[in-house]
Amino acid sequence: MSQKYVALGALLLLAGCAQNGPPRSTSAAPAGERVAEPWKADPFPSTYRAYSGVPTLITNVTIYDGEGGRIDGGSVLFSDGKVQAIGRNLSAPAGAMVIDGTGKWVTPGVIDVHSHLGVYPSPGVKALSDGNEMTDPTTPEVWAEHSVWPQDPGFSRALANGGVTTLQILPGSANLMGGRSVVVKNVYARTTQGMKFPGAPYGFKMACGENPKRVYGAKGRMPSTRMGNIAVDRATWQQAVEYKRRWDKYEKDGGDPPSRNLGLDTLAGVLDGKILVHNHCYRADEMANVIDMSKEFGYHVTAFHHGVEAYKVADLLKANNICAVVWADWYGFKMESYDGIPENLAILQKTGTCAMIHSDDENGVQRLNQEVAKALAAGRRAGIVIPDEVAWEWLSINPARALGLSDRIGSLKPGKNADVVLWNGNPLSVYTRPDKVWVDGALLYDAQDPKRRPVSDFELGQPGEGDVK
């Protein structure tokens, strides 16, 4: 190991620290003497910067604060990219833009924890199909951010029609271990680094069930069954445990640093609690298998995505502190989704399980508020009474928690990022659309102003450029 590499490692560690807060020492050795554990660095750091905004006071609105609170006839004040106050009778500081929101609603920006925008962008041509590295059932070494095309027109639709301000872009589910996710601000940039949420923990995409066994079974290789899925997973986790043990030993005892394995870096990051597992898993019984596997190898599943049967094991998920990430009403589009029901979210909520909506779809991401409305209504008809403002947690604070970002986004608490949507009516109505959307206090969509409507490079000079969408 060259001195140059060691220095670079130290530099990366420091770069990581700058974004992640104070370093947690994993070793008794003084910093700089050892190569840092490679999964703690981010070699593709965010270059996102908040765009400029003006101090803004929105008055006379109904507020869903994103963590269960509601204020009627309320006001929201934000400046310097942060929420300053919410309440009643707030006064505007000098020079503030004041918006009378009579008849309108304000919520935190919508968070979609499961998107493939950028990795499966529009147009959906083969040349842009970059979401599944379908050449090996475990590819923990691939990172979604290296596939994201920041010019995907879908980002603008999610902003303008859906009020979406933060997205987790995941690799697809062809593989048992699909790779790292990336969390992005829904703000166009020339590079993916320019969209990347500063300091957001990485996610790690895993998949249960039909997809991996179908894809690799068709290639005549393992896994071709669900038992094969788990066997390949376990064998891979075992390698990760041994890899991390080598690094732990090196951190403790010194000597030559272990040779680096990019895939095992990611898995070691999971075992170290630094990278959050987002596991595509439809069936209740498979979730239980994954939970046991996670205990065997010492990692935690942050969330099961597409959990159409999560309602069947809501208690098990709660007991294991795992979130359920679900659609409102998708079902029956494959065998493992046959038992989906519209009451899924409501039953999870009733059980006290962390639950949230997601889209997995470039159209659905434009209407996540409507999906929540349907799930809420289904619950009420089943006798599960959930207030509107509590249901809004399914697209704000709960996804923020699943992304490890609840200290920065997901509610309108003072000090949090000013990701704010002004809706032109009740956002749980089919007739409502965003009127204005701010990201970090910058006005990036305004229904009243065609200049505040992003047009991706792809759409320039094409029919429909700059049109309402």
Add this chain to the structure above:
Amino acid sequence: MKALLLCAAALLSGTAHAETIAITGGTVAIGDGSQPIPNGTVVIRDGRVVAAGANVPVPAGARIVDAGGKWVAAGLVAGFSSEGIVDGEGIDETYDGAAGKSVFNAAIDVSTAINPTNQSIAVDRSWGVTRAVVSPEANNSVFAGQGAVIDTGADDAPVTKARAFQYAELGEDGASHIGSRPASYVMLHDALAAAKSAARGGGDSKNSLITRADAAALLPVVEGRMPLVVHVERASDILQVLSLKQAYPMLKLVLLGATEGWMVAPKIAAAHVPVIAAALADLPEAFERTAATESNVGRMQRAGVMVAISTVDVATEAGQRNIRQYAGNLVGISRVPGMTGLDWGAAFATVTSGPAAALGLDGEIGSLRPGRRADVVIWDGDPLELSSAPVAVWIDGVPQPLTSRQTRLRDRYLNPQEGALPKAYEH
């Protein structure tokens, strides 16, 4: 159990109840483009609508159903879908929509495959979908075959109209099957020529690649007795399809998808060709949809195009029931500056009489106008609003069960924990 008995009663009762039913006091949504009528009355008898609207007298002896505070609406007509011909989109073993291994195409009659006990039929029925347009999928030809219009009733006779239309792919999807757009047109012209030749008793179809059965199936298309539903998205493809009328003047064209229809809307209107549009397509998901906007439907309607909507090009993973949500969005966008939507009555018509009219069936289904089949849904609120759900459904005048596997699963798992016996004993 009660649901099962109701279901059995429906099965035994045939297609219609002899009694006269007057549904009173609700907001009536007729489905013909008119606005909702507060405190209206709907009278049905012998499986048909007698009258609907304001100031409709309740016939003597009629059984009165009080719909006060609710909405009484025409049943939804959804599609294009594989309703009843697949048990789950990805469950290939059950799918009868594609026939890649068959030498036949235009002759395929999808009505032979409809399974009325299919679970998606029960789910969609409970969400107010009373009729569905079922279409085969093209494989080795521009022609997919003959689609059907079905009802979602809990009985053993699901087919409203078999061979209701011929389905053709002439855009990017067609080109991907055939090789190119021009090759698709060669195949189309060759097949229609073979159909005409076969009708004249000519044997020269041996020079065509089309089978005798397929040629025979295309004759009613050429003669204008069967609508030809053509899926295209791009403005230039739409104009190509419209120009087919020059070669085949009797053709009854229907455009499906038509994401770029707004760009050539006056020409579509002048050709009197109805459109069943992709409801909310607003992304350039393919190069042939570069100009996609949610305002497409509204702009076409303003240009005088007869327009309905469908679930093509949007996620259908939730089934056909969400067609009402898409219609609601078309109302919603009317309030966004620069966007063009529909008023409520027009939006509701896009999912009721609209698709029926496009297929020439609006005299039978799709609205509560007198004489139509009595497909009536009582909703607990505005049928386009997300919080609303049906509380009663009639199809052909027959009351329908609102239960499905989904409601059974819901009831079983409302409390997820297992009790004294496993969940399998809770039924």
